[in-house]
Amino acid sequence: MHSADIELIQNAFGLIDFTKDDYSEFYEMWSECEFKRGETITDLGQVERSFYIVKKGVQVVYILDKNGNQKVIGFSFDGSFSGIYDSYLHKKPTKYTLSSVTPSKLLRLTYEDYSSLFDKYPSFDRWGRLAHQELLIGRVNREIELITLSANERFEKFMARCPEPLKTIPQKYLASYLNMTPETFSRLRKNVKI
Amino acid sequence: MHSADIELIQNAFGLIDFTKDDYSEFYEMWSECEFKRGETITDLGQVERSFYIVKKGVQVVYILDKNGNQKVIGFSFDGSFSGIYDSYLHKKPTKYTLSSVTPSKLLRLTYEDYSSLFDKYPSFDRWGRLAHQELLIGRVNREIELITLSANERFEKFMARCPEPLKTIPQKYLASYLNMTPETFSRLRKNVKI
DNA sequence: AAGAAATCTTGATTTACATCAAGAAATTAA
DNA sequence: TTAATTTCTTGATGTAAATCAAGATTTCTT
Numbered sequence: 001m002h003s004a005d006i007e008l009i010q011n012a013f014g015l016i017d018f019t020k021d022d023y024s025e026f027y028e029m030w031s032e033c034e035f036k037r038g039e040t041i042t043d044l045g046q047v048e049r050s051f052y053i054v055k056k057g058v059q060v061v062y063i064l065d066k067n068g069n070q071k072v073i074g075f076s077f078d079g080s081f082s083g084i085y086d087s088y089l090h091k092k093p094t095k096y097t098l099s100s101v102t103p104s105k106l107l108r109l110t111y112e113d114y115s116s117l118f119d120k121y122p123s124f125d126r127w128g129r130l131a132h133q134e135l136l137i138g139r140v141n142r143e144i145e146l147i148t149l150s151a152n153e154r155f156e157k158f159m160a161r162c163p164e165p166l167k168t169i170p171q172k173y174l175a176s177y178l179n180m181t182p183e184t185f186s187r188l189r190k191n192v193k194i
Numbered sequence: 195m196h197s198a199d200i201e202l203i204q205n206a207f208g209l210i211d212f213t214k215d216d217y218s219e220f221y222e223m224w225s226e227c228e229f230k231r232g233e234t235i236t237d238l239g240q241v242e243r244s245f246y247i248v249k250k251g252v253q254v255v256y257i258l259d260k261n262g263n264q265k266v267i268g269f270s271f272d273g274s275f276s277g278i279y280d281s282y283l284h285k286k287p288t289k290y291t292l293s294s295v296t297p298s299k300l301l302r303l304t305y306e307d308y309s310s311l312f313d314k315y316p317s318f319d320r321w322g323r324l325a326h327q328e329l330l331i332g333r334v335n336r337e338i339e340l341i342t343l344s345a346n347e348r349f350e351k352f353m354a355r356c357p358e359p360l361k362t363i364p365q366k367y368l369a370s371y372l373n374m375t376p377e378t379f380s381r382l383r384k385n386v387k388i
Numbered sequence: 389a390a391g392a393a394a395t396c397t398t399g400a401t402t403t404a405c406a407t408c409a410a411g412a413a414a415t416t417a418a
Numbered sequence: 419t420t421a422a423t424t425t426c427t428t429g430a431t432g433t434a435a436a437t438c439a440a441g442a443t444t445t446c447t448t
């Protein structure tokens with residue numbers, strides 16, 4: 001475990017006070033893995049075995065609708081968490097696919113290690129409460145934008161705050177995340193208010 | 195504090211082991227309040243001061259879109275939590291309105307008492323982590339349904355699992371929650387696949 | 389119980405965005 | 419570099435659901 005990785009982990013778990021306890025056992029739980037451009041990390045029907053921190057690259061979680069179209073649920077990239085969370089926590093086959101959009105390096109934590117954290121280090125429950133609270137609020141905000149805004153408004157609002165790593169991936173993923181077709185996305189980009 | 199209320203609280207905080215500690219101080223934190231049919235509980239622009247457990251009645255959280263249409267984000271009813279959560283936690287004016295659809299009795303907990311819980315009773319952090327985790331998964335599932343399903347599919351899926359208390363409120367609220375107009379909802383009810 | 393208010397229904401019309409199609413541009417792989 | 423592949427653009431057309439409108443029904447209020 002290199003110091004750069006330890007720093008990455010500490011940043012990802014920002015609400016934990018890492019000066020308080022000895023967390024060496026926690027750091028040792030993580031192992032590195034790599035995925036190629038376009039590689040599927042966790043496929044539909046599998047049980048998610050890992051919780052990830054992204055070292056490098058962009059990953060996408062999508063679901064297939066009944067016409068076989070990919071519907072992007074979310075992204076992960078440098079510094080953020082990744083994985084298919086409900087499958088991981090409930091140990092049940094996933095409806096989603098986690099795919100590596102660009103070549104990626106991830107730090108992986110198994111479910112067994114993840115769950116052991118909360119008994120081993122009491123402060124992780126506090127982290128979990130606050131982290132999930134913020135994730136929940138973020139998800140509701142996205143839901144509001146999907147419900148209340150037009151395609152054009154969703155486009156403009158998203159582009160105004162688009163994280164740097166997402167500016168490098170094919171636009172079809174952003175279009176899908178914004179719940180519109182690549183054609184619509186393309187037209188909005190040219191500022192043709194459709 | 196009556197024993198029926200204590201039972202209600204214990205059920206709402208299902209993941210807490212109430213046999214382990216003395217929670218009398220916790221029970222005493224709650225106070226009862228009532229709202230009339232159609233009464234606004236927390237209005238747009240206010241800071242939410244309360245976290246609620248519903249004793250009786252149906253409440254709705256909605257946001258106004260730019261045309262002034264109510265967009266229903268969620269419901270609460272007998273036994274569930276209520277309140278405008280992000281405003282409560284972040285102490286900032288809300289974009290939403292919390293309104294009492296039917297005459298309601300709620301048990302209220304102030305933010306000060308809520309936040310004191312986690313230091314007073316360590317097991318509440320565990321509760322918070324797991325409760326928020328499940329809320330998050332539920333919210334993502336709703337998002338998926340909004341994105342991947344047609345109005346007809348959303349209607350059928352929702353009606354198949356519609357909680358009893360919601361069967362008594364005006365259909366326009368359900369329609370809005372399903373992100374469709376009352377007219378569309380009405381047509382789907384007659385099984386006219388539009 | 390009667391009147392008022394809100395809600396629901398049904399049909400006609402509109403519209404935002406999807407779909408289809410095909411060529412242009414960019415990116416990847418050899 | 420060049421061919422192959424993927425992605426992006428642009429126009430023409432289609433459609434699910436919204437909007438508009440107005441009468442019918444239900445629910446509240448007194």
